[in-house]
Amino acid sequence: xxxxxxxxxxxxxxxxxxxxxxxxxxxxxxxxxxxxxxxxxxxxxxxxxxxxxxxxxxxxxxxxxxxxxxxxxxxxxxxxxxxxxx
Numbered sequence: 459x460x461x462x463x464x465x466x467x468x469x470x471x472x473x474x475x476x477x478x479x480x481x482x483x484x485x486x487x488x489x490x491x492x493x494x495x496x497x498x499x500x501x502x503x504x505x506x507x508x509x510x511x512x513x514x515x516x517x518x519x520x521x522x523x524x525x526x527x528x529x530x531x532x533x534x535x536x537x538x539x540x541x542x543x544x
Contacts, residue, residue: 459531461507461508461511462507464511464531464532464535465507465510465511465514467529467531467532468511468514468515468518468532471518471526471528471532472499474526475521475526477497477498477499477521478496478498478499479498479499479500479501479514480493480498480499480500480501481501481503482500482501482502482503483502483503483504484502484504486500486502487502487505487509487513488500488501488502488505488509488510488513489513489516489517490517490520499513499514499517499518501513501514511535512539515535515536515538515539516539518536519536519539519540523536
């Protein structure tokens with residue numbers, strides 16, 4: 459699957475979970491944070507797509523995805539990130 463399509467699937471997953479994904483630029487890596495009492499995922503849009511995908515995958519590890527349909531390639535990508543972070 460193309461990286462841009464994978465990124466789109468992460469955005470779709472965020473919508474289904476009610477998780478806002480904020481794209482911004484600056485001197486930060488990105489990840490899950492709390493903004494005005496709302497949990498959001500911040501992605502640095504100036505970073506390469508590989509970095510943004512890793513941030514999203516790592517961020518979604520914090521959510522229980524067991525009862526939510528996630529396309530197999532996206533679930534595999536998230537699980538692969540889990541094994542790399544160990």
